[in-house]
Amino acid sequence: MTIRAASAVLSLLCLTESASVVIRKTSQGPTGYEVDFRYVNVTAKRVLIGGGIQPFTDQFHTTGTSFRANGRYDPHDYQPGDFYVSNPSPQLPAEPAYRWPYEMTQSEDGIWTYTAPLPSGIYSFAYLVNCNYAPNCSIDTGHLVIDPDLPPFMNVQGDQVASSFQVPFDPEFQASPEINTNFDYALAAPKEHRGTVKTVNYTSPGSIHPEPDVHDFSIYLPAEYGSVSGKKYPLLYLSHGAGGNGADWENLGRMSHIMDNLIRVGHIPPTVVVTPSFYNLEADSPRFIYGNKSNNVPVPPAQVVRENFEKFLFPWVEQHYEVCQNASCRAFAGLSMGGVLTYEMFVNATDKFDYYGMFSPATNAPYIDAASVSANPGLLRKGIMVAYGLYDFVFPQARELQTALDAVGIRYINRVTPFGSHYWNTWQDELWWFGQKVLWKPLPFGVQTGRQGRRLPVS
Template identity: 40%
Template structure:
């Protein structure tokens, strides 16, 4: 059994962020809570202005689409609004990426602003000396010195995270399932580790890094073996993304504590810097979904799959009390990490029993040989949950993938965030549903029930066709 030293862990109580930024309950509209953001510059930061940014502004269903949003400010927030990120490939981000101007406190030297925000997780940073009001165009992002991010190495994360509770008097959507568990003794541990990976280039030659979450009871129950879920980052991400940007450890803590999820080990691998790149696998094949080199991505992520099975999985199995049964192993990922999950699904079908594919890039079309039982044996015997955001740039790809699954008689579950775009709030919601409703449940998911079963509401009368 391996009980690691916690290298990096951060679970902050609301309103306990130290000298600087803090959450405050107001009991007033628009949300019932505000965040007092306080940025204390260091001796090398000489700012004439500072923007608070990092989170998209708000829209509602009347003003939001894949290509536009009116970008309402937090001060205009109403209970039917949601924060929606537009992707630069699809629309003009100017309106929803406007920064909020902070005020300089001449007495303390700090930059300050008070912002109402609804419940959930909010990512932010400070942007000094911007030439425009759009924080994406600023030269530098500074994380909050009073609220440092969870990261394996300094600079991995460019945004701090703040979490606010739900106030039923002013809000409709309750995201308290993202907040730290109140009972500190029941919180799990987050840590980052290095393992031997020949060919890897970061953080050191032939060494790679990985994030690990252990449930609070780990190491306290002799001889217990735990199920393990691998969750992959997306494009331009790292092994700390799921902990910092999704606060996944809080979500898992709460579900375990509520008896909705079996205590589970979480592994967050990083598929960058393994010694080969996406660019090396690019092809001149016909592109799908406007810009995605599906053939090249498939080849690259199969190379990642081979690397993980050669080095990462053996390290996990050797160092942690994980079950050796495929029924207790699962893999999930978002965006390009969803493409990696597809590579696992079609090429490591017998190793994992469950797959969570979020905002995926295009999958094999109906009729592709990868669905053939002789090519991918067991494909119809595993659990699959797939989904995206309603405003997600990968929405069409996700729906096309589901159409292909149905055409090939592969059962699945799906979840679409109706206010979600290609952003972390969408993937938080999908993974929450997956953990709560699907993971470690009987597979395959989504199998139709027989109409001959007894109707429990009819006094024993069978269903009729």
């Protein structure tokens, strides 16, 4: 890459002797942007880019989760309307008819490079060194390498195993009449509108990570926070899913950017966001460390997590931050198993939150019924969003949840992400629309709820 080109890029980091990722605006097809990966390893025999980055598909060659047999495209073959779905990298060369597109090439001096014309979206990745299948690659053996110059957002070392970057949208090359895949709402807001995000350790008796009797969460504080004396801010709890932790929403989803933009364009007032971790809460449970698949640590029961959060997390946050302490300005949302936890909060902590976001919820029967509502009529007066992707493997479960809510007369907002699978582009979309259409809107919801709201202009 020339020095002149480097001066015109949206650069995530400077080129170094170890690794770099640079996003370049090309103003040329197929996407208007190219992403350059550079990684130095003089002993590697083969390097793939995996750990989250995906091939592409389109709506006309994809049905449900059968995309593995259809429309698995190299990004160099991108056409407007294409999008990526959760599609784990194949075990190479177990699929000789299919070539994993993200393979780096080596120059004589041991520098590995790869360039792809990626469209708008969030991309997580790690380098797979001398390893053909991501689930078989590990950090301990050196087969999975996190970009050393683009470290992930995390609490302690080992809490995340992938870095990420966000590519802008170019309407000249990416606009499609079939589908809108503009994710610019997850790009960084202007500096004066940016909040802060950090990890926090708090006292949690019985917890086992990161230390005995200490647990962790990440917190987003809006740009305005601390500038208005005595002001209490609306509070959103946002949960990760199975196999994740509280840093996921920031590292893999750019939660702070989405919140900055929701606030900047006036969809919501300045709001504090807490993203807790639901593993490692009990001394007698096995320790979960992100990416350590050999443990097969089960997801703790939602009831156990709820009771722990009510006893330790919620009071600690209220004591240490200027946040609202009544249901009208508090919300709980989560993805996948975090959606199950959200449903648990809705049913059994009804008086603590007025707003609930169930994103790709992995819920199962039994659901609430008429007797449940009779015993807890507050269930009818909440602001709920049920959201999932059109290609999401929990699609049937989410629909069953909606059927149960319909059966007892509970109103809710529904979002079916048209390009969505069980992955972060879906959950970015759902958080964005949750902020626009649900958070802090008048209750109870009616037929006009969600019909108002401003759209973030294309940048």
